[in-house]
Amino acid sequence: MIDVVELGPDDWRVWRDIRLAALRDAPEAFGSTSADWKNADESRWRGRLTDMPLHALARLDDVPAGVVSVTAPDGSGQVELISMWVAPFARGRAVGGALIEYALRWVTDRHPDVRVALQVRKHNAPAIGLYERHGFVLAGENPEDELEFAMRWRGAI
DSSP states (O other): OEEEEEOOGGGHHHHHHHHHHHHHHOGGGSSSOHHHHTTOOHHHHHHHHHHSSEEEEEEETTEEEEEEEEOOOOTTSEEEEEEEEEOGGGTTTTHHHHHHHHHHHHHHHHOTTOEEEEEEETTOHHHHHHHHHTTEEEEEEETTEEEEEEEEEOSOO
């Protein structure tokens, strides 16, 4: 069974553990590294959980299995899905889809008129396929990182 819950500042230990696991598992997928965070204190972890409006944790059979975060709308009316990661044991078991659907519902409930975007590594075909199955389309290269594609969500959940 997949359960998705929102994390707040008091959940910093859970966030720390899964974020460090993500950074160790897929260091090329994130802007941060495990070295940037491994010695972070409680206030830094709590701060990360207050910096963005949504951090969601997926549990598969009560075991933490993945995360996704959503930025606040920017000046152009766009939010971005960031920090998406699914633990190796949970890949191919609908955890990624559950996280994306949760994030998209969260966004559309609060900001029905915003655009939703994300960045994905060009070599990450499984992630690109997952995003496409959930309504994202390729929108060109990320102008800030030549190793990434930009993707945009095109509509209904």
